[in-house]
Amino acid sequence: xxxxDTSGEGSSEGSDSGSxxxxxxxxxxxxxxxxxxxxxxxYEYAAEFAKRMKEKSDGKITIEPYEYGGLGSxxxxxxxxxxxxxxxxVMSPGFTGNMVKEGQIFALHFLFPDSVEKTQxxxxxxxxxxxxxxxxxxxxxxxxxxxxxxxxxxxxxxSPLEKPSDFENFKMRTQTSPLIIKSYEAYGAEPTPxxxxxxxxxxxxxxxxxxxxxxxxxxxxxxxxxxxxxxISNHNNYVAMTTVNTEWYNGxxxxxxxLVDETVEEMQDWVYDEQKEQNEKWLEKIKNxxxxxxxxxxxxxxxxxxxxxxxxxxxxxxxxxxxxxDGAILEKLQKEIEDVTAE
Amino acid sequence: xxxLRAIDKFVLKLEEFxxxxxxxxxAVMVVGNVLSRAITGSSWTFSQEISxxxxxxxxxxxxxxxxxxxxxxxxxAFFDMAPYKVRKAxxxxxxxxxxxxxxxxxxxxxxxxxxxxERGTVTSSLQLPAIYITIFxxxxxxxxxxQYLRNMWVNIKEKDIYLGTDLKDYNQNExxxxxxxx
Amino acid sequence: xxxxxxSIMVVLLLLNFPMMIPLIVGPLVVLWFFFPxxxxxxxxxxLQTGIESYVLLAVPLFILAADIMTTxxxxxxxxxxxxxxVGHLRGGYAITTAATCTLFGAIxxxxxxxxxxxxxxxxxxxxxxxxxxxxAIALIVNSSDIALLIPPSIGMIMYALVSNTSxxxxxxxxxxxxxxxxxxxxxxxxxxxxxxxIPLADKVPWKERFRMTGxxxxxxxxxxxxxxxxxxxxxxxxEAAGISVLYAFILEVIIYRSIKLTQIPKVALSTGLVTSAxxxxxxxxxxFTWVISFARIPQTITEAVLGPDPSQTxxxxxxxxxxxVGCMFVDPIVVILVLTPIFYPVAVNAGIDPIHLxxxxxxxxxxxxxxxxxxxxxxxxxxxxxxxYLDVIRATxxxxxxxxxxxxxxxxxxxxxxxxxxxxx
Ligand code: NA
Ligand code: NA
Numbered sequence: 001x002x003x004x005d006t007s008g009e010g011s012s013e014g015s016d017s018g019s020x021x022x023x024x025x026x027x028x029x030x031x032x033x034x035x036x037x038x039x040x041x042x043y044e045y046a047a048e049f050a051k052r053m054k055e056k057s058d059g060k061i062t063i064e065p066y067e068y069g070g071l072g073s074x075x076x077x078x079x080x081x082x083x084x085x086x087x088x089x090v091m092s093p094g095f096t097g098n099m100v101k102e103g104q105i106f107a108l109h110f111l112f113p114d115s116v117e118k119t120q121x122x123x124x125x126x127x128x129x130x131x132x133x134x135x136x137x138x139x140x141x142x143x144x145x146x147x148x149x150x151x152x153x154x155x156x157x158x159s160p161l162e163k164p165s166d167f168e169n170f171k172m173r174t175q176t177s178p179l180i181i182k183s184y185e186a187y188g189a190e191p192t193p194x195x196x197x198x199x200x201x202x203x204x205x206x207x208x209x210x211x212x213x214x215x216x217x218x219x220x221x222x223x224x225x226x227x228x229x230x231x232i233s234n235h236n237n238y239v240a241m242t243t244v245n246t247e248w249y250n251g252x253x254x255x256x257x258x259l260v261d262e263t264v265e266e267m268q269d270w271v272y273d274e275q276k277e278q279n280e281k282w283l284e285k286i287k288n289x290x291x292x293x294x295x296x297x298x299x300x301x302x303x304x305x306x307x308x309x310x311x312x313x314x315x316x317x318x319x320x321x322x323x324x325x326d327g328a329i330l331e332k333l334q335k336e337i338e339d340v341t342a343e
Numbered sequence: 344x345x346x347l348r349a350i351d352k353f354v355l356k357l358e359e360f361x362x363x364x365x366x367x368x369x370a371v372m373v374v375g376n377v378l379s380r381a382i383t384g385s386s387w388t389f390s391q392e393i394s395x396x397x398x399x400x401x402x403x404x405x406x407x408x409x410x411x412x413x414x415x416x417x418x419x420a421f422f423d424m425a426p427y428k429v430r431k432a433x434x435x436x437x438x439x440x441x442x443x444x445x446x447x448x449x450x451x452x453x454x455x456x457x458x459x460x461e462r463g464t465v466t467s468s469l470q471l472p473a474i475y476i477t478i479f480x481x482x483x484x485x486x487x488x489x490q491y492l493r494n495m496w497v498n499i500k501e502k503d504i505y506l507g508t509d510l511k512d513y514n515q516n517e518x519x520x521x522x523x524x525x
Numbered sequence: 526x527x528x529x530x531x532s533i534m535v536v537l538l539l540l541n542f543p544m545m546i547p548l549i550v551g552p553l554v555v556l557w558f559f560f561p562x563x564x565x566x567x568x569x570x571x572l573q574t575g576i577e578s579y580v581l582l583a584v585p586l587f588i589l590a591a592d593i594m595t596t597x598x599x600x601x602x603x604x605x606x607x608x609x610x611v612g613h614l615r616g617g618y619a620i621t622t623a624a625t626c627t628l629f630g631a632i633x634x635x636x637x638x639x640x641x642x643x644x645x646x647x648x649x650x651x652x653x654x655x656x657x658x659x660x661a662i663a664l665i666v667n668s669s670d671i672a673l674l675i676p677p678s679i680g681m682i683m684y685a686l687v688s689n690t691s692x693x694x695x696x697x698x699x700x701x702x703x704x705x706x707x708x709x710x711x712x713x714x715x716x717x718x719x720x721x722x723i724p725l726a727d728k729v730p731w732k733e734r735f736r737m738t739g740x741x742x743x744x745x746x747x748x749x750x751x752x753x754x755x756x757x758x759x760x761x762x763x764e765a766a767g768i769s770v771l772y773a774f775i776l777e778v779i780i781y782r783s784i785k786l787t788q789i790p791k792v793a794l795s796t797g798l799v800t801s802a803x804x805x806x807x808x809x810x811x812x813f814t815w816v817i818s819f820a821r822i823p824q825t826i827t828e829a830v831l832g833p834d835p836s837q838t839x840x841x842x843x844x845x846x847x848x849x850v851g852c853m854f855v856d857p858i859v860v861i862l863v864l865t866p867i868f869y870p871v872a873v874n875a876g877i878d879p880i881h882l883x884x885x886x887x888x889x890x891x892x893x894x895x896x897x898x899x900x901x902x903x904x905x906x907x908x909x910x911x912x913x914y915l916d917v918i919r920a921t922x923x924x925x926x927x928x929x930x931x932x933x934x935x936x937x938x939x940x941x942x943x944x945x946x947x948x949x950x
Contacts, residue, residue, distance in 0.1 A: 031819075070818025070866055072574045072811070079570060083458075085563045085819075098464050098473070140462060169384060176467040181388065192386055193468075195579060198761055201691040205758025362797030363790045366585055370793075373586060373767030377760055395577045398585070398800075402576050402808060405801020414802050415543035416856045420898065422541035437542055444546055447553075452569035480573060 025060040025256060030087040033066040033077045035095070035240075040220060041150045041275050042090045042240060043067055048270060049088075049242075052263050061256070063088070082141045084245050091142075092240050097177050101324050102136045105333065106239045107179040108318060109311040113341050114234040114304065116152050120272050122340050123147040123239065128332035136329075143249050144241040145264045148271045150214050151279040152234040156227040156294070157210035158203075162303055164188065164310055173199055173208040182317055186310045196221070203227055214238045216275065219282030225292040232298040235307060242267070354486075358408040365397040365404075372397070392468045399476050403483025406445075407490035410438075413507030427504075430512070434504045438494035445488030453481040527822055530555050544859055548809035552816035559820065568812045575811025576804045578686055579763055585800040586766030587677045590773040591633030591642070592796045597777030597784050599744045600642040603628050606741030608650075613728040618654045619714030622647045622661075623668040627707045630672025631748035632769070636894065637905050639669035644909060655723045658912070663920035666906045667928070668710060670891040673857075674703035676752055677766065680887045683807070683858055685762075687814070687865040690879045692762035693755045695887075697945035698880050700752075702888060702935055709927045717923075743776055803858055810862030823867040831871060840875045841936045844868050844882070845889050852893025856901055860890060877939075884942035885935055892928045897921065 032050065036042035043065060050063035066086070071077055074095040081089040093103035105111070112119040123129065124146075134144050155161050157170070167187035174180045174191040184191040192208050202208045204226040211223060212235075218224055242264055252260065286294050299307075319327030376390035409415050422433060456477045464473040490508070497505045504512040530551045537547035556565055594600065607624045611617050622643070629643050644665040651661035673680045676696030685692040717723075729737075750772060751765045760768065777784045784792070817823060830843055847868065851860040865886065872882050894902045897918045906917045935941055 064821075066818075069870070070814050070823070072571055072815055076567075076570060076574050076815075080567060083564050083567055085567055098467055099462055176388075176391070178467065178470070190385055192380075193388065193391065194761075198580065198691060198693075201693040202758070202761065205693065205756060207758045207761060359794050362801065363794040366589055366793040366797045366800060367790070369582055369585060370589060370767060370770045373582060373764060374771050377764045377767060381759075391579050394579070394582050398576055398582060398804065399573060401585070401797050402801050402804035405797060406805060409798055409802045409805075410543075412798065414798055415545070416802055416806065416859075417541050417543050418538050418854055418856075419541050419904070421539055433541060437540065441543060441546055444550060448549065448569065448572075451565045452572070454564075454566045455569045458566065477573065480569065 023058075025057050025253075027060050027062075029062045029064060031066060031085075032063050032088040032090075033071060033080065033086050034090045035068050035074050035077065035092060036090075037067045037069070041216065041271065041278060044274060045090060045242075045267065045271050046088075048274075049263060049267055052266070053259065056259050056263065057256075061259070078142070081243060081245050084141075084248055087245055087248055089243050090240050091243055092238070094175060094177055094180075096137075096140075096142070097179070099140055100136050100142075101322050102133055102329050104177060104179045104318065104322050105133070105330055107177055107183065107236075108315055108330075109183050109235045110304065110308040111315075111334075112237050112337065114152070116149055116234075116237065116276070117272075118340055119149050119152075119237050120268070122333075122337055123149060124268055125340075126333060126336045128329050128336055132329050132332065137243070138246050141246045142243050143246045144243045145249075145261070146242045146268055147239055148242070148268060149275065150238040150240055151216060151275045152232075153212045153214055153236045153238050154218070155210055155212050155229075155231040155233050155235075156203075156218055156223050157229045157231065158206065158227060159209065160229050160295070160297065161210065161231045161233070162297060162299065164306055170210060171208045173202065173211040179314070179318060179322060183311060183314050186314055187307065199223070200226060212236070214275070214279060215286070216278035216282045219286055224286045224289060224294045227294060230286065230294050230296045232296065233304070233307070234299070235304075235311075355408075355411070358404060358486075361404045362401055362408060365401040368397045369394045369401075388468050392466050396476050400479050400483075403479050404486070406483050406487030409507075410441075410487055410490040410494060411507050411509050413494075413505070413510035430504055431498065434498040434506075434512070435495055438491040438498070442488045442491035442495065445484050445491060449481045449484035449488060452477075452484060456481055526555060526559055526820060527825060529558070530817075530822070538855065544856060545805045545809040548806065548813045548859065548863070552813050555816055555820060563819070568816060571812040571815040572808040575808040580682060580686055580692055581804075581807065583677065583682050583692065583763040583766035584679050584803065585796060586763070586770050587633065587679065588638070588799055589793060589796040590766065590769035591638040592792050593770070593773040593777050593784065593789075594632060594744070595638060595642045596788070596792055597773075598781050599632070599773075599776065600625070600629055601646060602737075602741045602744050604643065604646060604650075606737045606745075609729040609734045609737040613726050614715075615725065616711070616714035616716075616718035616723070617726055618647075618651050618656065619664055619718065620711045622651065622664055623671070623707055623710040623714065626665070626668035627671045627675055627703065628745070628748070630669070630675040630703070631677075631751070632744070633672060633677070636669045636672050636891070636902055639672040640665060640902065640905055640909055644669065644906070648910065654726065655721075657721075657920070659916055659919040660717070662906055662910055662912060662917050663924055664710070664714070666902050666917065667895050667921065667924040668707075670895050670902065670928075671703050671706050673887055673891040673894075674699040674706065674884075676700065676748075676755075677762070677769070678887060679803075680857055680861060680890050681883060682762065683861045684865060684883045684886055686807075687862060688869050688879055688883065690883060694880050694945075695883045696752065696755060696762065698884050698942045699887060701941055701944050702884055702931070705931055705934075705941070706928065709931060710924070713923060713927060743780065747772060806856065806859050807862060810859060813863060814866045818866065823870065826867055827871045835871065835875060837875050837877050838936070840868070840872050840877060841882075841885060844872060844885060845932060845936065848886055848889035849893045849896070852890050853896055853898065853900055857890040857894050860893070861886065878943060881939045881942045885932075888928075888932055888935060892925070892932060895921065895928075896925055 032046045034042040034046050046065035050065055053061045053063055077089055078091055078096055080086050093106045097104040129147055137144050160166060164187045167189040170189045171192050172184045172189040173194045174184060176193045181191040194202060199211060203223060287296055372390045372394045376387045380386050422430060456474060459477045460474045465471060466473055493508050497508050506512050533554055534547040534551040537550060553565060556563055604625050608621045611620050625643050626639050629639050633639055648661050648665060652658060676699060678699060681695040681699060682692055685695055750768060754760050755762055755765050778786055831840060847864055848860055851864055873879055894900045903917050907914055
């Protein structure tokens with residue numbers, strides 16, 4: 001059950017945070033939108049979150065998780081949260097980049113270490129993110145309560161991608177973010193912005209030759225069926241944020257707020273395990289798929305370094321052209337990352 | 344009256360110009376992007392954004408033009424079967440209520456425009472303020488509302504039934520040739 | 526809430542309001558009454574979101590290409606070409622009509638364009654050949670519906686938009702069902718011509734046939750470019766639509782010189798008018814979908830209609846019924862925009878292939894649009910041919926029987942829609 005592994009901190013009643021604390025909670029329903037569908041990490045996160053909150057509040061707090069779909073684009077969902085139409089959302093900073101410019105920091109390649117575990121540790125502890133970046137978001141009525149990784153992003157392709165020259169004239173599907181486009185131009189690729197709903201067919205027909213995503217998403221969307229190679233490049237992490245509407249959150253009674261904070265914290269370990277399990281499961285599946293064989297290659301440290309060298313100047317572009325605080329958050333984050341990786 | 348008629352004519356020409364050239368702009372953007380990719384190997388990153396801009400303008404700025412020409416899609420089966428008096432009453436009530444809805448939508452969408460403006464959202468490729476696109480929604484809806492008021496007025500003033508100020512009901516007027524169907 | 530929403534929409538619809546009004550007012554009232562905390566301003570944002578999809582840009586482009594060709598000479602060249610080969614057979618003119626509608630359907634995205642471009646010149650030829658007017662019109666209206674199945678298809682683009690499926694795959698999947706409908710109509714035409722004893726036309730000499738083929742060669746390049754280009758991965762559906770425009774332009778303006786360059790803005794104006802009328806509905810449809818998703822209405826409706834854990838066949842039959850009935854009353858685009866978000870999730874959960882579902886839906890939409898009492902194609906034909914409603918529908922029953930039979934076939938044999946996966950490498 002949800003209460004079993006809680007530390008119980010913040011609850012004056014002791015380890016069993018159940019009935020007494022929740023006795024003065026009003027019955028209420030919150031809406032929790034995600035950018036993914038049932039079975040995928042974000043949605044499962046919201047469903048688990050809902051389950052735990054229900055148990056902790058003795059059924060007083062009902063959270064309805066929403067799959068991606070009818071509520072418009074990812075950007076629309078962001079605005080829905082900002083306007084208080086929904087209380088909670090999982091969002092990718094990539095979809096707020098047109099507003100909170102600093103959020104594009106997560107598009108930079110080879111910023112986080114190649115270990116997903118270390119990356120998660122940084123996301124949990126970084127002051128640059130959990131304080132400075134959160135403040136940027138709060139200007140827009142969005143409060144990120146936590147940052148977590150859905151796994152490292154990998155490349156799939158029709159021809160091997162092991163060194164930067166493999167990207168020469170390579171048609172790479174990207175999202176429309178200028179920083180992502182810059183990142184692939186830095187390798188000499190031809191970034192082709194495209195909606196993911198057209199991506200399967202485009203890969204199949206060769207309109208684009210490659211794409212990037214966490215492994216579970218590659219498998220769930222069957223991109224491996226139409227690609228011959230997968231490069232474990234760990235060039236980036238797909239980072240998501242658990243967010244709440246700022247005014248709504250600040251107006252919550254203390255006991256309810258405590259329940260939320262506590263659950264958010266527990267969920268960090270849960271989602272780390274969830275994405276790990278999903279990514280590992282799909283990696284095995286993709287490797288063992290004999291009908292659609294995919295050659296999986298993991299980059300060596302030297303190979304990664306060759307890409308990283310080309311990716312570094314994009315950080316200057318971020319500092320000069322994207323950041324509104326001259327890259328102060330990036331510089332602080334880089335120091336924090338150095339500290340963690342030096343351990 | 345002369346001035347009003349001149350304004351009307353100007354608005355008509357302007358609407359025709361916007362509709363026609365936004366469609367051509369989309370064609371140029373999409374074709375240009377394909378050709379550029381085929382010839383030089385690189386896409387026009389601005390192509391999608393400009394096309395979207397054009398389609399929003401064409402859609403919303405086209406509302407009043409389509410209303411004038413009586414070309415908004417509707418389910419006219421019962422209307423067509425109804426006797427003259429009922430049709431006349433509906434021909435006044437429908438545009439009046441439609442105009443009201445358009446004005447309500449124009450109001451809400453201008454609130455949306457204000458919000459976009461306050462947040463300072465920019466488009467992802469050209470980094471232009473998103474409000475440049477959004478602003479055409481309330482303008483189009485408002486113009487549409489005005490045109491529906493005119494559709495109402497022409498039905499009050501004239502004996503014949505009009506589906507739009509430029510289109511009489513074809514139940515009484517067989518001149519269908521100038522309607523192009525697509 | 527569902528009852529309130531539905532009654533508002535049905536009343537406004539039947540009163541002959543522009544269709545965007547029921548689509549907007551229904552959800553707006555739902556917001557006011559049931560979700561006072563939700564700012565209607567957010568619904569306005571959906572008006573924009575609804576039409577900003579890149580996939581959707583294929584619609585105005587295919588319409589523009591069709592408009593250029595309807596203004597020019599393309600449809601007559603196709604008619605002459607097909608007629609030269611099959612005109613002399615039993616039912617030859619009828620087969621010519623069906624074949625040309627299929628071919629023109631392969632060029633244009635819409636049924637109405639096909640009715641105008643092929644129907645007008647072909648009706649005269651059919652009458653001269655001894656066909657009854659009502660038979661001629663029924664044939665034209667129903668054959669034009671094949672246009673919705675043969676790529677490019679605006680109906681399929683709309684389905685792809687709402688369901689996030691691939692336009693390219695849907696296009697491939699529609700071809701075989703389209704050809705089956707064409708074959709059924711051809712067989713019927715032969716039988717009909719025998720029964721009515723329609724005189725045979727003279728056989729066209731081979732020399733003339735070669736000439737006609739030569740003249741039709743360029744228009745025949747269209748389907749090759751659209752389908753081939755998408756399949757070969759040279760471009761996306763939207764880009765294929767752009768290339769269609771370029772091709773139509775080169776054909777009619779530069780090669781045939783049937784349209785002057787200065788006429789192009791006027792052609793684009795007609796495209797813009799239709800685009801606006803359609804896209805307003807797409808915008809309103811998105812606002813509608815947004816509100817019902819928020820209120821979880823699709824779940825309520827599908828649970829009520831389908832119960833828990835419905836079988837694939839049952840889901841497909843209900844989809845068939847709802848779309849068919851919907852299209853008898855409402856514009857096909859609106860039906861797709863409104864009903865797809867309701868049924869799509871259940872259907873996919875039941876294990877139905879999204880592409881197969883898309884073909885079924887497109888087929889029902891085509892069928893419903895040509896079916897009395899209120900199919901939109903009937904009104905189009907009534908306006909284009911200046912014939913009364915009854916004259917238009919008099920000879921439709923055999924076609925409707927054929928189409929319903931094929932619909933049942935498609936439901937029970939998904940491989941017909943999905944055959945492209947085996948056939949194409
Ligand atoms: Na593969
Ligand atoms: Na077609």
